Amino acid sequence: MEPWIFRFKAEGTVDFSQLTFDPGQNELIVGARNHLFRLSLEDLTLIQGAEWHCDEFTKGACFSRGKSELTNLTEIHDQISGMARCPYNPRHNSTALITSGGELYAATAMDFSGRDPAIYRSLGGCPPSAPRKPNFVSSYDIGPFTYFFFRENAAEHDCGRTVFSRAGRVCKNDVGGRFLLEDTWTTFMKARLNCSRPGEIPFNYNELQGTFYLPELELLYAIFTTNVNSMAASAVCAFNLSAVTQVFRGPFKFQENSRSAWLPFPNPNPDFQCGTIDYGSYVNLTERNLQDAQKFLLMHEVVQPVAPVPYFMEDSVRFTHVAVDVVQGKDQLFHIIYLATDYGTIRKVLSPLNQSMGSCLLEEIELFPPRKRQHIRSLLILHSRSELYVGVRDQVLKIPLKRCSYHKTREACVGARDPYCGWDLVLKKCTTLEESVRMSQWEQSITKCPVRNVTVDGGLGAWASWASCSHSDGSSAGACLCRTRACDKPAPQCGGRSCQGISVEVANCSR
């Protein structure tokens, strides 16, 4: 599609679902079905590939293997069971993390069918404490805790089946109960994450799909969608880690028995801290006893996002992955949110700068021609090189994030409202901040969203004049200027009826 996109394909290899960087070697490590690859970060050329077909015995049970090191892909140092460490199917939701202490936390399906998901700690720990039918999304090693983000069937209400999104947390040094139920963590807690369109009856984006954590800001970007049985809609909400920890300090949500309502139960230990290792042995590690830990898992309060209105909302689309880049502009830092869609494009969105300005949809990056679109399997950002890596079914792609030279005029450069780019008055071209001669001679104006022209080709009349409008397609959730051109022909997007204002230009949005 675009000349600036690099691609890697391998004959007969599919499911490019795992990407990780080896920055020391300037390499991208890629996991695909039965294959591991080392690729050059420069141009995605193959450095080494390894095929890992199962032996006949293993094939029968469909186990896959793990591997301890990756300096040489074909040199097997150790062989451990992948059970409870890797999913049985690349489409099962799973997340894994090696903590600074060298422990592997894997949150994945425990069985072949994918019906028994759990969080599992290995390489030095104790077995799991499983939420209800969870779909794991991500995990982070933060201070003394491992945080898990997932969605699961809601237990705490009786209005029919619903899925809720959760933040979960466990002490990294939790050894579980000592005699009774040794495989149960005593420090596990979880809380609901709220991301909803406010209103008298709020519209809930219940299902967490992806997260991106900015450790310096202790800020979590999270993407949510509606249920797969509902109409497609997606939103981006941002959560402060402090909001999560605050909820963990509050009351639990507790149901005494099945005839009781779920009620708040005072937290006996709001200042809970993970224990410390005394005298070299695991004694008094946690301050919660096992009985409490089994009764009090779920917090009463809901974790609210940074702003009451989601940072970005869009109907008729499902976001599947998110990555965030923090960009130094002329006057301030900007957060650029990259959102993978379920039809294989990537939305580039400017996060809201302040209360009065909403987010801006800057660009939609098309990875494939319209009729050859694929689901995105993985999305990874390499900040040091300002590059985005994308795994799909049959290839890996690399996209440079800074493409200023494509704006040929000063108007196009500044009008793109792209934090990566500005007009260099000396060089007389569109450059990145690094490429500019002097910052004082580098022009950038990120004060409003770019004017976008979303026009369908058809029997359209003349533009009406600009008028104020309420617009919420994501470039904004609030007041904008709009102008429209009418289309009088029946159109399927309007249920076969004629549409009004099918062609819309949106500008000057504010929230």
Place this chain on the structure above:
Amino acid sequence: MEPWIFRFKAEGTVDFSQLTFDPGQNELIVGARNHLFRLSLEDLTLIQGAEWHCDEFTKGACFSRGKSELTNLTEIHDQISGMARCPYNPRHNSTALITSGGELYAATAMDFSGRDPAIYRSLGGCPPSAPRKPNFVSSYDIGPFTYFFFRENAAEHDCGRTVFSRAGRVCKNDVGGRFLLEDTWTTFMKARLNCSRPGEIPFNYNELQGTFYLPELELLYAIFTTNVNSMAASAVCAFNLSAVTQVFRGPFKFQENSRSAWLPFPNPNPDFQCGTIDYGSYVNLTERNLQDAQKFLLMHEVVQPVAPVPYFMEDSVRFTHVAVDVVQGKDQLFHIIYLATDYGTIRKVLSPLNQSMGSCLLEEIELFPPRKRQHIRSLLILHSRSELYVGVRDQVLKIPLKRCSYHKTREACVGARDPYCGWDLVLKKCTTLEESVRMSQWEQSITKCPVRNVTVDGGLGAWASWASCSHSDGSSAGACLCRTRACDKPAPQCGGRSCQGISVEVANCSR
């Protein structure tokens, strides 16, 4: 728009929200803001009009008046307060019914602001028993009961604010408690109506918008939508009255106190019947005591529709009114559902004939040119004349339901799959059954849905071949044959991206 549509307008008159027939006089009685009209059913010409401006005193309080008879619109026989009988605003939801016994049941807002809605009986009865913030939709006089259909904020769960739809019922001879709380009905019960798209997590159409009752079949057609803060979607569900009464025989849903869960409570009197008047005085009228009547209002079971999948579903549109015509076809009776949309068109839908065939969208009737659309305020069917009457903001319209002569060829006539029409082999034209010479020479084939071509004008390629598809735009909820033409240009209905298969032909659907 269409030559067969009749219209009535009156200078300066708006809100044509109430329509009723006077079949004896062949007249349509129309209520608009500050106006009453008598119109000829024939061509909607004006027979008499009356303007009812408030006097200056009344205007201040904005009361409106009621009137006891309508033989002469300007002759005022009696003057009663409209409070609790008429809404204060034509946009407030309200329903009213005069029972066979001459009592007026009005379910409407009790105050100026519309914040205090209730069901109120007057012209011979006792005051109200109010559900929680209800929006009244319809009421019917059925046997010893008055049935109310409404939606209200759900009280029976704790998963956030939600609206549920209800069937409510009260004995027509309920006189209320005798000493304590005389204004409380002792026979009022209510139950939730379910209309949802099935699935692991069902998608609920929570909000009842309109009903149409077929008394001969004891069948209620009901239209439901999503909440106004959600994405627009609508569905039609049909309920047997027996399913409603069965739920009223079952357990109540009861919460002992705020710390208890809502639990089923056995119905002490499953064979509940309205009392009878003994010895001319109202004694032992009901078998429920007042305490029970205040505790046990809500039934535990949910009223399920006739079929687990709604009869008709459509996304991105809100249905506002429904009317049903029962049509004698060549081989059987058909139910034709007329659905008013929120943008002022009327969908004509064939109700499912059997389990294997879904509903068919037969036609969309356009009442206005595309850019002059109006919200529909009232929809009424006159079965004896096969005519549909529609009230909108500034006019009343009449639409003949049988328009067979517009199909000029045998193929078009039979291919329209319209139960009103067939091809007369003797007359060699498209006729109604009544117009046909002999039924045996009258050809009709309602075995599948008509082929519809929903095409947007644009840079479209050639048709792909027919392939099986899953289609749920309402003409079906299930397996169809589809063929598509691709559109490679960015389109707003696809969020500014290029669409695949924007032009779709759908045929041969089955459920």
